[in-house]
Amino acid sequence: xxxxxxxxxxxxxxxxxxxxxxxxxxxxxxxxxxxxxxxxxxxxxxxxxxxxxxxxxxxxxxxxxxxxxxxxxxxxxxxxxxxxxxxxxxxxxxxxxxxxxxxxxxxxxxxxxxxxxxxxxxxxxxxxxxxxxxxxxxxxxxxxxxxxxxxxxxxxxxxxxxxxxxxxxxxxxxxxxxxxxxxxxxxxxxxxxxxxxxxxxxxxxxxxxxxxxxxxxxxxxxxxxxxxxxxxxxxxxxx
Numbered sequence: 024x025x026x027x028x029x030x031x032x033x034x035x036x037x038x039x040x041x042x043x044x045x046x047x048x049x050x051x052x053x054x055x056x057x058x059x060x061x062x063x064x065x066x067x068x069x070x071x072x073x074x075x076x077x078x079x080x081x082x083x084x085x086x087x088x089x090x091x092x093x094x095x096x097x098x099x100x101x102x103x104x105x106x107x108x109x110x111x112x113x114x115x116x117x118x119x120x121x122x123x124x125x126x127x128x129x130x131x132x133x134x135x136x137x138x139x140x141x142x143x144x145x146x147x148x149x150x151x152x153x154x155x156x157x158x159x160x161x162x163x164x165x166x167x168x169x170x171x172x173x174x175x176x177x178x179x180x181x182x183x184x185x186x187x188x189x190x191x192x193x194x195x196x197x198x199x200x201x202x203x204x205x206x207x208x209x210x211x212x213x214x215x216x217x218x219x220x221x222x223x224x225x226x227x228x229x230x231x232x233x234x235x236x237x238x239x240x241x242x243x244x245x246x247x248x249x250x251x252x253x254x255x256x257x258x259x260x261x262x
Contacts, residue, residue: 033166036153040170042177043148052147059139064116067132076119083115094204101177101197114205130208137212138219145220146227155227161251164228165189168249187254193245196238210239217247218261225252233259 033039065073088095091114099107113133120129146152149167157163168191169182177197183190202210214237221232231250236243240262248259 033154033157033163034170036150036167038150039167040173042175043171049147052143055143056140060116060136063132063136063139067120076116080112080115083119084111087111087115087118091205094201097197097204098201110201110205113209117206117209126208133209133212134215137216141216141220142223144216145224148220149224149228151224151227159229160227161229161249164230165249187251189249191245191247191249193238193247196245199239202239211237214239214245214262221249231255233261235260235262237262 064076068076088111095107095111098110117129117133120132148171149164151164154160154163154167165184168189172178172180172191173182178193179195180191180193183192196210196213198213199210202208202212214234217232217234221230225231229252231252231254233248233250233255234246235248237245
């Protein structure tokens with residue numbers, strides 16, 4: 024494993040080997056995530072409708088929970104109560120915006136909010152500031168990634184190391200299963216999160232991310248491809 028005089032082994036880092044999303048977030052990061060969604064929702068609705076939305080929320084939550092109980096429960100069992108509550112809120116926001124402005128605009132809101140948050144959330148997931156201190160941050164990143172996703176029941180996968188190209192092929196996605204039981208259109212939000220999230224940490228860990236296909240967008244196993252910076256071909260897309 025990559026090492027340096029400060030850290031020793033990647034496995035010495037806190038949360039090493041815990042499955043995604045273990046969320047080792049500071050209070051500041053949690054508040055930033057909440058602020059991203061709040062700020063965007065206020066901009067989308069305007070102050071009057073924004074205040075009205077929060078006043079109506081307790082009433083709106085009752086039919087949502089009844090209609091999508093199975094999907095919300097699946098989210099809670101696999102990712103925890105906090106993730107379940109966040110998904111309930113996102114579904115309610117999506118339906119509210121879709122009724123007002125159409126599904127395309129509702130999805131765009133969710134996508135842009137998720138991607139805003141991903142730019143700092145991914146740094147927390149991977150402890151990228153710490154990985155950047157290793158002699159070979161790219162190998163350190165891959166070691167941390169492998170430990171995070173190895174034998175993960177939410178994302179059954181295979182991990183392939185080809186030197187300057189590291190690949191994770193995900194054969195099933197719990198996000199897609201939750202979305203199928205709630206709002207299928209939201210299945211691709213995780214894909215959109217990854218696009219901006221991995222880009223945000225790539226310079227710190229010496230990595231470039233590509234993913235030509237995903238389960239949510241293409242119906243094919245997700246192919247996460249992590250290249251050492253400077254080695255990625257020009258013709259590999261990011262979905």
